[in-house]
Amino acid sequence: MLVISGAMNGAIYGLVALGFVLVYKASAVLNFAQGYMLLLGAYLFWFSRVTLGLPLVAALLLSVGAGFLVGILIERLTLRRLIGQPLISMITVTIFLSLVLEGLVSMIWGTYPLQHVTVFHDSTIRLGRLVLTTQSLLAFGLALSVAGALIAFFRFTRMGLAMRGVAEGHQIVQSMGISVRRILSLSWGLAGIAASIGGILMGGTLGFQLGLSQIGLLAIPAAFIGGLESPEGAVLGGLLIGLSESIVSGYVGNAAGVPAAFVILIATMLFRPYGFFGLERIERV
Amino acid sequence: MARVPFYPPSGVYADSYAKDMRILKTGTQRFLTVAGLVLLFALPLIPGLNGSYYLRLIIGAGITVIACLGLNILTGYCGQLNVGQSAFVMVGAFASGMLTAFHGWSFWASVVPGGLAAAAVGVLFGIPSVRLKGLYLALTTLGAQIILTWVALYGITVTAAGFSVSPVRLGPVVFNTPQKFYYLAMGFTVVMTFVARNLMRSRLGRAFIAIRDNDRAAEGMGIDIFKYKLLAFAICTFYAGVAGALLVHYMMWAQLESFTLQDSVWYLAMIIVGGLGSIEGTVFGVLFITVLKELVLVVGPMAQGKLSFLPMGAASGLLLVIIGSIAIFFGVLEPRGMAHRWSLIKAFYRLWPFGY
């Protein structure tokens, strides 16, 4: 039982972690605000569903599309300037961005949890001794398929190849006629999509409240354990974290899974600084 | 992060190394410092500023300055990003608080152990710096924030619930009002600031800066980077611990809610806006953001009263948006913070009309 719910959460962490990796691969920036992009996506979904009263699919498309746009907007406004700057600037700016996003969300929707809305139908399925909600099953499926689609995009399409090229070096690909700016926007936009979907799915389970941004926090270890340059690693890392969180919390209690995830992260980094699937550093003498 | 060089006004020169390394180089600077200190300590005697509101504000700022000084030493001077400073403040707070509340120690006896406890934990989380750099190390500190908070919440019963702490005594005086605690807080702040400034102009400070700028080159020069990084962590978290001890003895209550991830982020914002790698910058940054915070907290509810369609909590949201945006603004356009701007202004003034 624990394993199942862990896996389901894990898929969502994996999706959000994928967003991290996309941004990191393309622009060498770790987006600490990913958790808040998640929050924004979730709240926008709630907004379209409850306030605007749109049907499910329309609400999903609207909020995901908005997530894409928010990603691009953030990239344009802040990250463009940061391309040459030292690491500290980039990290701290995304951290402050998370403050701004949290503030924006509070300003528009307040700090109290919103009325609960389920994303999919409220029904359950029995499989032997296990009781699963359709909600979580569909969430799992959706998260994995979106993650899979993004990975396939990365590997098999021309645009995906261009994104990988940009990750290797901005100046190098400029000489090949690739617009680095457009690729960066695209990666942030895709990260925004990943975050929004993750947020929406979690919102259905956990409720639409500010605490959703905590998921972004947990997706960070997932991305690192898998290796920041590997989209597949991110998903696997997500599953790993989801599973361990669920198991540890189940046995030790008190949401011990969260710090445990970070303990695992620190341990992994000590032995495998680039994560399990991170690209080796190729150095020529 | 090059500093703007010091352009001495005419007549000011150094004829010995000691003189060259002075913190206060010109007569004006010395005068202003003394005057500033006098003003600082005389503040409660000025009518109108005697009220608790202002004093509380300044005390809070003072304690934050101590925590941020530590952070600036580790992140600004030594270049190791620390996203979990408030957790270390918490360690010092609880350690010192528990010694005072449950074992009857006096504040004066528990301050240093509080700081040392925080330093010990800080060094523990600094150990990964032997293998990890930059971004990865920052994650370790994030992990510190999360893990330590969890331990305090679920691992130790007293800290979860919060406990009361008896106020500071010095002889017959009990520092249990803002008016009285003010002097204590300002005393600590001033001392810690000068100590930090002194440390950073010494060999130690230069070693930190070398590590920040290029740690391999520093190692090549003979600086044992692991030892110095750990030392930086220790100093940073010691300062955090002292700040924590002061905090709980000021509030006379020790509780978890004072130490969140968001606080860590605030500290970072303060040193970035003020200026990484600058002691004066730390003070600037803390003051600036504290004042801004107050402004928004005062203006916010008024605005909310008028614009009643905004939901609950909008004021705090606005605060975050404003401060976050300012921090981003500084981070993007002037990463060296207000202190750098200030030194540019001073240099311009001194060099005019030879600007370039």
Next chain:
Amino acid sequence: MLTLSNVEVKYAGVILVLRGVSLQVPEGKIVSLLGSNGAGKTTTLKAISGLLRTELGEVTAGAIEYQGRRIDRLDPEQIAKMGIIQVMEGRKVLKHLTVEENLRLGGYIRPNGEVRRDLERVYGYFPRLRSRRNAVSGYLSGGEQQMMLIGRAMMARPRLMLLDEPSMGLAPLIVREIYEIVRRLSAEERTTILLVEQNAKAALATSELAYVLENGRVVLDGPAAALADNEDIREFYLGLGKLGEKKSYRAVKTYKRRKRWL
């Protein structure tokens, strides 16, 4: 085809690197740009291809015209689409991608259907790459990497190729192979080539026209054969003393001739 008129380039607004460079690259020819370190050769190429921006450089005076259009203010992507492709110095391969992926990316601006044909063409020129097509490019030898880079540039079907120090760090036999390819490219594909080189001998042997850059200025230009015979070039760039003998070290230490073009 390409004309630079009194181009001035500054980095970060203060570092003046090119001080009024004027040169012309006629269509279909191979032109080389010679000079020692720090003369400004790479900067010239980057000014043409638009890559200066990422290094805080900009063309502050003068004009760069390509087929009648001014290109000094354009983005590198636009310039690449106009048919000017640069092969940068330093063998900057996309390390973690395979050879074939590198080549495919080179053909990014071409329509999708043509890519396979272009790949075949490139493999035709460089059979060694074909056998290494799925190797991770970071692990190739220097010569193979350089060939791949030229191939990558070819994938974009350039009208003007800017080659920056293709022979750097390579064994003499490989250098000869590479220059063979350069000659073939010019002859068969009719690509105009602007070549920057420190290896004056190889460059002068391959190109038809040459310019010598020193301290950000063009100090000498003309047909390559004439330059190869020029006494100053022979002494300072080709290392030959009077009448083609090797210079004696003693002569260098006791007597240093001034360059006649100063």
